[in-house]
Amino acid sequence: MADTNSPPTMKDVAREAGVALGTVSKVINGIPVGESYRVRVEEAVAKLNYRVNSYAKGLKTNKTSTVAVMVPNLVSPFFAMLVNSIYRELSNRKHRMLLFATDFDPTQEQEYVILAEQQKVDGIICLSYNPELKVAESVPVVSIDRYFGGQIPCVSSDNFGGGRIAVEKLYENGCRNLAFMRIGSKLTNEPNKRKEGFISACEMRNIPYTLKIVDDGTPYSAFEEFLQEHVNDGRLDFDGIFCVTDSLACRIAGYLRGMGIRVPEDVQIIGFDGVRRFGDQEYFCSTIVQPVDEMARTCVEVILERDMGRSPSLVCLPVEYAYGGTTRS
Amino acid sequence: MADTNSPPTMKDVAREAGVALGTVSKVINGIPVGESYRVRVEEAVAKLNYRVNSYAKGLKTNKTSTVAVMVPNLVSPFFAMLVNSIYRELSNRKHRMLLFATDFDPTQEQEYVILAEQQKVDGIICLSYNPELKVAESVPVVSIDRYFGGQIPCVSSDNFGGGRIAVEKLYENGCRNLAFMRIGSKLTNEPNKRKEGFISACEMRNIPYTLKIVDDGTPYSAFEEFLQEHVNDGRLDFDGIFCVTDSLACRIAGYLRGMGIRVPEDVQIIGFDGVRRFGDQEYFCSTIVQPVDEMARTCVEVILERDMGRSPSLVCLPVEYAYGGTTRS
DNA sequence: TTGTATGCGTTATCAT
């Protein structure tokens, strides 16, 4: 037995089993073959511990069963949750996940798209901050939370509806003077609609509101100063605050408590995302929960089944409110 | 121009540039070639938007520049942090990351190892819960937090030292009656040494201590009941608790506060891991911080440079205490 | 039903 230390190939299996190469291939791929042949091949496979070489297979078939997933990072719990769900979905469909973290850098995003193209992935699922991302025609792409125009389908949650729900909930809980707070890129992405929904609901109900919106990179102390400006005689001007993310909501709650203002007794706060402590414990704050599993499932479906009929260009999934301690039940 | 819609190959580039195939390959790989040839090839590459097919390359060279990373999930902040750091490290070294989530399931772990082998990855970095994981000789493996024996190098933080540091810190802060709490698999992995370190330090200082250790799958209410049993006249028997993870520490703190016992005034708590709210904000609790970046760097180094001299079989990296609100100061 | 031969896109070994 010429047992070199390199992994066995189909040829080795064929020799071991005393059959032809094509027969081995058929057995491996579940194509019917004479019973006795099948058994002999299977024995040889087991004996040699044979593993099909996906690189050879991918080269031949032009299918890699691999999808690239591109997000800013993995430490933000929302991204982590999203990637986790996408992974599960891909795994269920027998696909591998090649992961790229962009750190919000448009240049890196473009480089990773090129890498993914080289890897001949079956598709790219991206949460991109590059408004002019270029990607080859030949590789399917689905975008999360950013609408690139008709060519690239976009999956997002109902950000507008979420903004409205937050206002409705705060109103229902007795709030009559609201504030919206946001920090983030100026790019026109879907999450911007959280603000639109907030405004729309406030105006419909005739609720006075204030917006505090700052660009990415602004120190968070800007929010603290803003809050201090709105405290008179130890009382905050607002009795309800809607924050663009749970992360911001928690920061705001911390500032307020530090200023001696009680949450939720004096002011109620609702965030957005629906992330949980340690991934599976309670919500960090009362929040508008994004349907992460459905978003992940939709992304994967669109990527893997896009050829059957043009897929919808923008799918918007429903959100819901969840109590997390920063509202009155 | 026969412009089929399939991506251009080297052959197309060669034809476009009017040179031979080998010349194109050399240009692509930075092998010196006549100036005029190089320019023509580069122009053709740009014009056709050519991308090297890594599957063909990988098949030929038997190197894929891809590393498989296997963790239980991505939503636990510690795993998320770890994967994030490993990703950065791989990315710096121009490697791709193929990610597998095992959900703590030994069967899935074994299947993923086979998948990774098929993918011909350059190595596998795993945080495994399968004590008898089988992996082909030909693919390098590094294990995190579990020592498999001499063949497979293991990277972990100084769990024993961390346990000692926790005790020292609690003692220094005035605690004189300690408890250790743990939930997790019975498997002998490195984190078990947190308990050993705790005991060792307690005995060295002659501090009375109690252990509350339950198996994976036990409901958390077991801890709550345990605590209730140790409350007399509204006072807890212990004045310091060391928990095996930050996650558990936060749960314990929650139970205690619910029972009217103040943290850190009545009892101080130290966790383990050093995870932060939203990945980048404050620590969840006072904690023993694992050197995640160093662990990631070490894993990647061991995987990518293992052939030069036998790599150490067990590397243990230093941890440190950090204040996070559940201790005094 | 089984075996043989060709080619996927690339690198590398040859002559030229």
Next chain:
DNA sequence: ATGATAACGCATACAA
């Protein structure tokens, strides 16, 4: 220095 050609491991069309 450059161009033709043989593998890499597999799937598949075709011949037996």
